[in-house]
Every structure is written in C-alpha cells, then in structure tokens.
Amino acid sequence: EETAAVGEALNYTITGIDAGAGVMAAAQNAIEEYELDEYELQASSDAAMTSALNEAISNEExxxxxxxxxxxxxxxxxxxxxxxxxxxFGDAENIHTMARLGLEEDMPEAYQVLDNFHWTEDDMGEIMVAINEGQDPEEAAAEWVENNPDKVAEWTDGVDSVDGETIVLALVAWDSEIASTNMIAKVLEGIGYNVEISPMEGGYMWAAIANGEADAMVAAWLPATHGAYFEDYQDDVIDLGTNLEGAKIGLVVPAYMDIDSIEDLKE
Ligand code: PBE
Incomplete structure (x- = not known):
C-alpha cells in the first residue's frame, strides 16, 4: 500500500501567489501532468507566499x-x-520590456531608454534585498541609480531630456517587478519625465499595454511564463526585447525537505 507522507506533511497544498501570474497557470499544469490529484493550488500573493514560507521555515515544517x-x-x-x-515550467526565461503601440512616436526619449534598458539578476537583487530589509522601494531604486551611473548612462546617453511629460508604467506587486519598475521610473525621472506607476493585477498588465492604459512595462516573462498573454496581445504591443536574462520559475521547497523532484510530491 502506498504511503503519502510528503503529501500529508504538505496538507496537499501548494502555496501560490496571485491568480493572474504565469507561474500559477504552470503550477496548475504541473498538478495535472504529474497527477498530483489530491493537491490544491492556493492563490494568495507574493507577500502572503513569502510570509507562509517564513513561518514554515522558522518551524522547520x-x-x-x-x-x-x-x-x-x-x-x-x-x-x-x-x-x-x-x-x-519551461527552461530559462528572459524578462522583456513591452511598450504600447505609438509610444515611439509620442515619447521617443522614453522609448529609447526603455529600449536600451538591460541589467542582470544581481543588479535587480540589490534593490530587491534592500526593499525586503525594510527600505522604501522608491528610495532603494533611487539609491541603486545613484550608485550605478555607468549602467544608467548606457541607457540614457544621447537621449534628450524632456519637460515633465507624464508616462505611465504598469506594475504588478511581484517583488522582482517592484524593484525593476521603481528603478526604471527613477531613470525616466532623471531625464525629465513625470512617472506614474499604476498598480494592477497580473492578469491585467498585458491588457493595459495593449489598450494603451499604460505606456510600458518591464515585467514580461517569456517565452513560457507569459506565453499565453503574449499570444493574445502580440499584435497590440511592441516588444522592446530582453531587459534581464536567466530568470526561472518552478516549485520551490526549503533545502531541508527530503525531496528533489515534483514527482516526489506523490510520496
Ligand atoms: N512571476 C514574477 C510572474 C512574472 C514575474 C514569476 C511571479 C508570473 O508568474 O507571472
């Protein structure tokens, strides 16, 4: 007879984030593909997921x-x-920058900066860790911009300043995107834009760029995580290419857990 010690210890629960996230659709597929029939994918948010993680780890659960x-x-x-x-869950992912149709004509300076924007996981990590340690996101972003003038210059060199035009950036409350969106907002402010960060649900971010409600976003995870969104909206958005390489999604456990594969969740 089969025992299900792992499943029981987990209460047959996968702790998820917001329903519109690509990683949630992938986790639901994983439940089907690996026949984890008894498992439930619990929707919450990045903040609630990390707080559940923190609590489990402090009790070694x-x-x-x-x-x-x-x-x-x-x-x-x-x-x-x-x-x-x-x-x-696919292989390595790249994070892309997406602009609305017409942004290049309407705000060529912002378009150029967004098109040039490219950094690394370590760069993003510096801001994310600072925010997690309690720094205000705007302040952490401003500090990174101040400390990395060479990188920022690569995105802004030769770009003209503007006079307070308003640009709207879409933001979903994923910690990775809170870091990148606040950072690029500071850079755009640096050349004279008035930047409005518009918070929204993950499922709505692509629609907001496609219908012009937001001007740009730096949070498009491709090819897999947002593959379905890209398929729906590709004719109505401009893909400015990769801003970060080597991202990844999957199911994650504390290292002390005695399992290594999604298949082991059946045990
Ligand atoms: N994430 C972070 C998002 C993209 C950025 C992996 C949670 C998602 O799953 O859609």
Whole structure:
C-alpha cells in the first residue's frame, strides 16, 4: 500500500501567489501532468507566499511554493527548486520590456531608454534585498541609480531630456517587478519625465499595454511564463526585447525537505 507522507506533511497544498501570474497557470499544469490529484493550488500573493514560507521555515515544517528568481527569498533562505522532468515550467526565461503601440512616436526619449534598458539578476537583487530589509522601494531604486551611473548612462546617453511629460508604467506587486519598475521610473525621472506607476493585477498588465492604459512595462516573462498573454496581445504591443536574462520559475521547497523532484510530491 502506498504511503503519502510528503503529501500529508504538505496538507496537499501548494502555496501560490496571485491568480493572474504565469507561474500559477504552470503550477496548475504541473498538478495535472504529474497527477498530483489530491493537491490544491492556493492563490494568495507574493507577500502572503513569502510570509507562509517564513513561518514554515522558522518551524522547520514542510512547504512547497510557486517560486521564481530573481527573488530575494533565495538570499534569505536556503531553498531549492524541485526537478521538473516533464518540463512543465519551461527552461530559462528572459524578462522583456513591452511598450504600447505609438509610444515611439509620442515619447521617443522614453522609448529609447526603455529600449536600451538591460541589467542582470544581481543588479535587480540589490534593490530587491534592500526593499525586503525594510527600505522604501522608491528610495532603494533611487539609491541603486545613484550608485550605478555607468549602467544608467548606457541607457540614457544621447537621449534628450524632456519637460515633465507624464508616462505611465504598469506594475504588478511581484517583488522582482517592484524593484525593476521603481528603478526604471527613477531613470525616466532623471531625464525629465513625470512617472506614474499604476498598480494592477497580473492578469491585467498585458491588457493595459495593449489598450494603451499604460505606456510600458518591464515585467514580461517569456517565452513560457507569459506565453499565453503574449499570444493574445502580440499584435497590440511592441516588444522592446530582453531587459534581464536567466530568470526561472518552478516549485520551490526549503533545502531541508527530503525531496528533489515534483514527482516526489506523490510520496
Ligand atoms: N512571476 C514574477 C510572474 C512574472 C514575474 C514569476 C511571479 C508570473 O508568474 O507571472
């Protein structure tokens, strides 16, 4: 007879984030592909997921979360991705910048900066960790911009200043995107824009760029995580290419857990 010690320890629960996130759709696929029939994917938010993770780890309890990097949780806790032999969560992801149609004509300076924007997981990590340690997101972003004039110059060199035009950036409350959006907002402010950050649900971010409600976003995870959104909206957005390489999504557990693969969740 089969025992299900792992499943029981986990209460057959995968702790998720907001429903519109691509990692949630992938986790639901994983439940089907790996026949984790008894499991439930619990929707919450990045903040609620990390607080559940923190609580489980302080009690050395079992937990499995929808995870991704870049994310500060990997610097704060000893975590591991579960192997995904069926490839449900895809391979390495790149984060892309997307602009609305017409932005190049309407705000050529912002368009150029957004098009040039490119950094690394370590860069993003510096801001994310500072915010997690309690710094205000705007302040952490401003500090990074101040401390990295060479990188910022690569995005802004040769771009004309503007006179207080308003640009709207879409933001979903994922910690990775809170870091990148606040950072690029500071850079755009630096050349004279009035930047409005418009918070919204993950499922709505792509629609907001497609219908022009927001001018740009720096949070498009491709090819897999937002693959379905990209398919729906690709004719109505401008892909400005990669701003960060080597991102990843998957199911994540504390390193002390005695399992290595998504298949082990059945045990
Ligand atoms: N994430 C962070 C998002 C993209 C950025 C991995 C949670 C998602 O799953 O849609």
């Amino acid at each position: 079992a937990i499995v979360v929808t995870g991704w990097n870049p994310h500060w949780k990997f610097s704060k806790y000893d975590l591991k991705y579960l192997d995904d032999p069926k490839g449900v």
